[in-house]
Amino acid sequence: MLLPPSTWLPQAPLDPLHLDWLTQAGIEVAVLRLDRIDPLISGNKWFKLIEHLKAADRLGAEGIISLGGAHSNHLHALAAAGKRLGFSTVGLLRGHPQQTPTVKDLQAFGMELHWLGYAGYRARHEAGFWQPWQTRYPTLHPVPEGGGGLPGAEGCMQLRARVCTQLAGLGWSDYDGWWLACGTGTTLAGLVLAEAGDHPVYGALAVPDDHGVAQQVERIVQEAGVVDVVYELFEASRGGFAKVDPLLLDFIEKTGQASGIPLEPLYTGKALMALKQQVEAGKFARGTRLIFVHTGGLQGWRGLSSKN
Numbered sequence: 001m002l003l004p005p006s007t008w009l010p011q012a013p014l015d016p017l018h019l020d021w022l023t024q025a026g027i028e029v030a031v032l033r034l035d036r037i038d039p040l041i042s043g044n045k046w047f048k049l050i051e052h053l054k055a056a057d058r059l060g061a062e063g064i065i066s067l068g069g070a071h072s073n074h075l076h077a078l079a080a081a082g083k084r085l086g087f088s089t090v091g092l093l094r095g096h097p098q099q100t101p102t103v104k105d106l107q108a109f110g111m112e113l114h115w116l117g118y119a120g121y122r123a124r125h126e127a128g129f130w131q132p133w134q135t136r137y138p139t140l141h142p143v144p145e146g147g148g149g150l151p152g153a154e155g156c157m158q159l160r161a162r163v164c165t166q167l168a169g170l171g172w173s174d175y176d177g178w179w180l181a182c183g184t185g186t187t188l189a190g191l192v193l194a195e196a197g198d199h200p201v202y203g204a205l206a207v208p209d210d211h212g213v214a215q216q217v218e219r220i221v222q223e224a225g226v227v228d229v230v231y232e233l234f235e236a237s238r239g240g241f242a243k244v245d246p247l248l249l250d251f252i253e254k255t256g257q258a259s260g261i262p263l264e265p266l267y268t269g270k271a272l273m274a275l276k277q278q279v280e281a282g283k284f285a286r287g288t289r290l291i292f293v294h295t296g297g298l299q300g301w302r303g304l305s306s307k308n
């Protein structure tokens with residue numbers, strides 16, 4: 001059994017965000033705190049995993065095999081879920097062995113690790129990549145990098161309901177759109193599917209254009225057969241994935257002090273900074289109410305902060 005007991009209902013509070021630049025522009029933002037659902041299985045990762053776990057369970061698998069880098073939030077959540085729920089996990093890692101805080105946690109959670117080098121990891125999209133791994137681990141169900149694809153997006157569709165049930169607590173009757181960081185675009189695609197055109201979904205790209213986020217979102221939406229889709233993508237990578245600069249770090253620190261909400265620089269910090277730029281450029285009319293999704297990721301920053 002790979003699924004959590006029905007008593008385990010991760011809660012994501014919806015907190016108002018008070019910041020000068022929002023007040024000045026007359027924009028209201030509420031933060032869906034996915035970073036608060038669980039100390040270990042945090043952020044959008046749990047939602048991206050849930051449908052993959054259900055599929056694995058239906059197929060009678062005993063665990064999950066997946067891929068990621070040495071700071072991967074996805075592998076971290078997967079390994080923590082495996083330990084918590086008692087299923088086996090295998091992680092295929094990019095590059096050569098290194099001991100980051102994330103890797104130490106993966107080992108502590110009991111995930112079996114294999115380092116693929118860089119060329120070996122690049123081969124992950126080739127036909128036949130999984131075959132030798134499936135021969136080696138016939139009882140494990142393969143999950144794509146980051147928990148992506150249609151199942152990943154389907155798990156994120158429930159975020160809409162989580163927001164809707166909490167709107168009254170903010171005194172809101174409705175909202176005007178979503179704002180969130182995109183890495184593969186899976187989480188955004190889930191919201192686009194859940195909305196089916198009701199509210200727009202705005203994605204702040206934490207990766208450069210050539211990572212194919214737009215194409216990935218298109219693929220998921222087409223596979224799901226949903227035609228009413230309203231979303232927009234904004235460049236937010238600030239020179240590349242995981243590129244960090246002093247302005248960004250300063251913004252994260254000041255935002256944390258002013259709002260009490262911790263951000264990290266790879267996804268959530270870049271996403272909120274991109275929102276500030278759009279707000280200041282007049283993208284949103286006064287009175288607009290937005291949901292900012294805090295997608296977690298704070299664990300991954302532990303190993304990177306010392307290098308910046």
Ligand SMILES: Cc1ncc(COP(=O)(O)O)c(C=O)c1O
Pocket residue numbers: 043044073074146181182183184185186187188267268295296297298
């Ligand atoms: C903290 C965090 N936020 C956002 C994302 C982006 O999610 P997605 O890949 O679904 O676009 C990721 C992972 O990719 C992440 O780790």
